[in-house]
Amino acid sequence: xxGFSFFHFNDRFIGAQSGxxxxxxxxxxxxxxxxxxxxxxxxxxFILGVMTRGFYSHYLMKRxxxxxxxxxxxxxxxxxxxxLAYGLGLKIPVSFYVGIFSYFMAIxxxxxxxxxxxxxxxxxxxxxxxSMSANLAQYIITKDKQKLRSVGIYAALISIFFxxxxxxTLAGNWFGSWTMMGSTFMIGAVYLIVRFDEI
Numbered sequence: 671x672x673g674f675s676f677f678h679f680n681d682r683f684i685g686a687q688s689g690x691x692x693x694x695x696x697x698x699x700x701x702x703x704x705x706x707x708x709x710x711x712x713x714x715x716f717i718l719g720v721m722t723r724g725f726y727s728h729y730l731m732k733r734x735x736x737x738x739x740x741x742x743x744x745x746x747x748x749x750x751x752x753x754l755a756y757g758l759g760l761k762i763p764v765s766f767y768v769g770i771f772s773y774f775m776a777i778x779x780x781x782x783x784x785x786x787x788x789x790x791x792x793x794x795x796x797x798x799x800x801s802m803s804a805n806l807a808q809y810i811i812t813k814d815k816q817k818l819r820s821v822g823i824y825a826a827l828i829s830i831f832f833x834x835x836x837x838x839t840l841a842g843n844w845f846g847s848w849t850m851m852g853s854t855f856m857i858g859a860v861y862l863i864v865r866f867d868e869i
Contacts (some may be wrong), residue, residue, distance in 0.1 A: 671775060671853050677749065679764050680764065682768045683712065683772075684768055684775050685716075690710075691709070692713050693709040694709035708765045711768070714773040715769030715770060715772045716773065719774060722777060723776065736792075738864060739864045742860060742861040744777060746858050747856050749850070749853055750854040750858075753853065757847050757851060798828055798831075802821055802828065804819075806821045
């Protein structure tokens with residue numbers, strides 16, 4: 671989603687809020703307050719999404735019924751509704767589209783935090799690159815095969831993220847405003863996998 675949003679939504683990010691914070695700071699320094707809000711709106715929506723996830727998780731935990739599939743369903747429905755609205759050309763300022771997508775992506779920011787027992791980031795790659803590099807250094811020092819396995823897992827995650835950004839950008843050229851529907855199909859597939867895994 672970030673590959674598409676950066677390329678098609680004028681340098682704004684849906685998930686990678688660090689980029690939006692940097693751009694907001696640059697535009698404040700330039701005195702371009704209109705452009706500042708282009709980046710501040712997604713940041714605000716992302717914060718609200720994380721808070722919503724926290725409140726909803728607390729509610730489910732009180733009922734002893736926490737389930738990641740509920741959060742995925744909310745995310746899937748939200749992204750689908752607004753991807754359809756964007757595809758159909760509903761006139762909402764682009765900053766609000768980016769913000770709304772940021773809100774729904776923030777809901778899953780810490781839903782998937784491990785792969786093969788290793789912590790990873792599903793939205794930001796900096797931590798994954800750090801973990802890959804640290805494990806590579808440890809492998810060179812210790813020759814521990816587990817460290818090399820970790821390097822492979824993190825390298826695969828980074829490569830998939832890279833490929834996703836490239837594919838999203840190309841898909842944006844081919845499918846235009848309907849490109850975001852690809853994200854809904856992927857989120858839907860993850861939801862169905864998680865849901866059927868619980869049965």
